[in-house]
Amino acid sequence: MVDLPSTLEATVPNQLSDETGVASAVAFLALTIPITIVLNLAASLAAVSAVGSDAGETLIFIAGSIATELSFLLVGIGYVLFRSSFQVPIQVPDRDAIPALIGGLGMSFATAFLSLVSTDAVLPSVELSPGFMQYTNLAAPTGVGLVIAAVLSLALIGPVEEFFFRGVIQQRLRASFSARIAIGTAGLVFAVFHVYPVLLLSPPIAAVAHMTLYYSVMGGIFGWVFERTNTFVAPALVHGVFNAVIFVVPLLT
Template structure:
């Protein structure tokens, strides 16, 4: 009985840490957004301009990077090394699986009339298609490292200790998907289908991290996936 209570307590603690890290990431993101907005207002570019949009996007990701780094440095540590040939195979395979899954789900949801109506990126990219290229570069150098450090390195790492890798991947992917909810515009159902696509991507990233033990693998896969989609958007605008 005592052992069972201890297990329940540990599981609840792990879930609490995961939720706490998410809330901390969002809270620090708001703070960073305010801090970065001040120089934009004072010195430009305008907050609503393409340049301002990229600056504020970077601010949010810097917040995730800071929270993830501070946590893993103190509690978890992360496994990062120069990729082996096996790691590269997982990078390529993970990228292909993510692209196929995203395309398949997007086609399915569109055929059912459930696809997201749009995203918060559409207006800035329409105003200046080069924003897509800026976001692609940002994805490679900041977005993927920040999100993988927080969601795979910190959150998945903590959940793994209490639940094992499979449950940790599932739960961290749900958390990962949830933070993208406000990226989508239109109906709630459409936004949720967009979140579902992101969550599946999170499952792929989490799986290849567990299989390789190298955080650089999902970072490269995630960054490449985002960059490919954004470059394709630039070419078709």
């Protein structure tokens, strides 16, 4: 995935000296993941019920996205309040963060390009149908919905998901593990939350493996940016800008 210089091991300070045990980290994941999945599903169902199933794909996508992000925010804030010693770094990135921001964006777009190429050139041989965009639901918004989705990416999706996956989950794991393990595990958790809804569509194993690898790598890239900058604002910018560009590009073609 992403090469991590050895100097990164000391980038994030050990703020959780009372929570450094491996067992406590595993227990944290064992509780946080299922609780968040349940809240995700409940929030999504509530949103769809509120707008109506005949509201159109774009409106359902937007309402579901907002509801899902709010559930991430609820769990993240709940954990921060529960662990008074836990602090999420939220300072504005300085000039030293610029290389990480640019590198993170570059690696994100490169990963997305390789993912789409593999979908078109490799995975059809194992009957991946429908395509990657349909499985990820990125193809749902159309027209003005793409603009709204881009705005949501910058204002809500990027900030909230990076607060939860990097600011809370990765930083919690970082107190117990090395940078590589914390980034890799948080990236895998990131993938789990993007892939599990797709399982309801009964996709082929190739689709599940493809998406899991893609989102794990993307989560690793965002995690690398967080580790390099020690503020979740940095990966939030990278994540938000990346998503926004992905949504806007169809309007330019």
